[in-house]
Amino acid sequence: xxxxxxxxxxxxxxxxxxxxxxxxxxxxxxxxxxxxxxxxxxxxxxxxxxxxxxxxxxxxxxxxxxxxxxxxxxxxxxxxxxxxxxxxxxxxxxxxxxxxxxxxxxxxxxxxxxxxxxxxxxxxxxxxxxxxxxxxxxxxxxxxxxxxxxxxxxxxxxxxxxxxxxxxx
Numbered sequence: 520x521x522x523x524x525x526x527x528x529x530x531x532x533x534x535x536x537x538x539x540x541x542x543x544x545x546x547x548x549x550x551x552x553x554x555x556x557x558x559x560x561x562x563x564x565x566x567x568x569x570x571x572x573x574x575x576x577x578x579x580x581x582x583x584x585x586x587x588x589x590x591x592x593x594x595x596x597x598x599x600x601x602x603x604x605x606x607x608x609x610x611x612x613x614x615x616x617x618x619x620x621x622x623x624x625x626x627x628x629x630x631x632x633x634x635x636x637x638x639x640x641x642x643x644x645x646x647x648x649x650x651x652x653x654x655x656x657x658x659x660x661x662x663x664x665x666x667x668x669x670x671x672x673x674x675x676x677x678x679x680x681x682x683x684x685x686x687x688x
Contacts (some may be wrong), residue, residue, distance in 0.1 A: 521618070521620055521622045521623075522617075522618040522619055522620050523545070523546075523549040523618065523619030523620050524546065524549065524619075526620050526622065527542055527545055527546060531575065542677065549619045551598075552667070552671045555666055555667040555668075555669070555671070555672075556616055556617050556619065556671060557617060558661075558664070558666045559560075559616060559672055560613050560616060560617050561658075561669075562660050562661050562664045562666065563609065563613045563616075563657055563660070563661075564613065566660055567606065567609060567610070569679045570609060570653065570656050570657060570660065571602055571605050571606045571609060571653075572602070573656055574605055574609075574649060574652045574653045574656055575605060575649075576603050576663075577652050577656075578605075578645065578648060578649045578652055579592065580602050581652075582645055582648065582649065585601075585645055586598065591599075591640070591641055591642060591645070601649075604646070605649055605650075605653060607628065608628065608649070608653060608679060609653050609657075611623060611624055611627055611628045611675075611676075612624070612650075612653070612657075612675035612676055612679065615674070615675035615678070616671065616672065616674070616675050619671065619674075621674065621675060621678045624675060624678055624679055626674055628679065629679065629682050629683070632683070633683065642681055643684075646683060647680050647683050647684055649678055650679050650680050650683070651676070651680060653676060653677035654673065654677070654680075657672065657676070658672060658673070
């Protein structure tokens with residue numbers, strides 16, 4: 520897994536350039552939010568079970584057809600699999616949050632996910648909604664802990680949502 524620093528330096532190295540003003544500003548921004556990133560990860564880790572449970576409850580309240588007969592979370596096994604997947608998204612979003620880089624999301628979550636879900640008949644739409652709910656709950660928990668929230672906190676969730684959402688061609 521690469522972090523913001525190694526990714527940035529790697530990109531400059533590949534092109535044979537020294538860090539320019541833009542590169543230095545991106546590093547500065549990453550380091551300025553470093554403490555908040557780690558503190559946010561601490562809050563997420565300490566409340567992960569409750570966050571996932573709350574997100575699942577909210578998702579199924581908003582989309583009750585998922586837990587009705589024929590829905591993708593109808594059986595106990597499917598319901599548990601849905602919550603397990605939400606936990607994966609939360610955990611990997613936390614890794615990306617600390618790293619300041621979404622590479623881990625591509626490598627560990629997104630590559631092949633759409634194809635897997637399609638082959639299993641799992642709808643992508645509710646997955647995207649669930650990730651958005653996770654994001655909102657995390658932002659509220661982090662803010663309630665008195666920790667700075669900002670674009671850095673949104674980034675991993677927004678990235679997963681964008682990559683999983685249907686794209687117009």
